Amino acid sequence: MSKVTVTEFKDEGISVVSPKGNFVGGDETDELRDTIKKLSEEGNEKLIIDLGDVTYLNSTALGVLISAHTNYAKRNGKIKICQLNKNLENLFVITKLALIFDAYPTLDEAIASFSK
DSSP states (O other), X not given: OOSEEEEEETTTTEEEEEEEEEESSXXXXXXXXXXXXXXXXXXXXXXXXXXXEEXXXXXXXXXXXXXXXXXXXXXXXXXXXXXXXXXXXXXXXXXXXXXXXXXXXXXXXXXXXXXX
């Protein structure tokens, strides 16, 4: 069963990747990486990763997010994240990823941030 869904907002050119569950370096993490890579190869420049249904990310999954950020930055693209739970928020602060990723409380706010 797929652990990653993609929603497209064609008018704004925004893609939303919504992973679900625990991401601990197995098939689910590969699926997340492959999904983001495919969007990148298709020329997507505005990506939101909605972490509202993610309960855990290990270092491998964080590495996927970091390499995606690097890839998008090289192409003048942007990745934003939204709906971090308290545990993920703490993880992003501790790992200093909070300084790299723009994080928003809701998906709507993340979408709106692209038009500012």
